[in-house]
Amino acid sequence: MAKVEVDKDLCIGCGACASIDDEVFEITDEGYAKAIKDEVNDDVKMAADSCPTSAIKIEEN
Numbered sequence: 666m667a668k669v670e671v672d673k674d675l676c677i678g679c680g681a682c683a684s685i686d687d688e689v690f691e692i693t694d695e696g697y698a699k700a701i702k703d704e705v706n707d708d709v710k711m712a713a714d715s716c717p718t719s720a721i722k723i724e725e726n
């Protein structure tokens with residue numbers, strides 16, 4: 666199954682991923698993004714490509 670993860674140590678909480686796909690990415694109260702769904706679609710891939718710190722990891726099996 667595909668997996669989406671945000672590396673909290675790299676994330677700077679800019680919100681770009683959540684603005685691209687708010688069904689998958691959420692900005693937590695702690696100020697970093699979290700993947701709330703393991704869904705890999707084109708928006709998720711675009712968010713990963715757009716992340717300024719490359720904090721979004723996608724694993725496709």
Ligand code: SF4
Nearest residue numbers: 676677679680682716
């Ligand atoms: S785009 Fe990257 S740095 Fe910005 S909130 Fe999302 S995961 Fe964090």
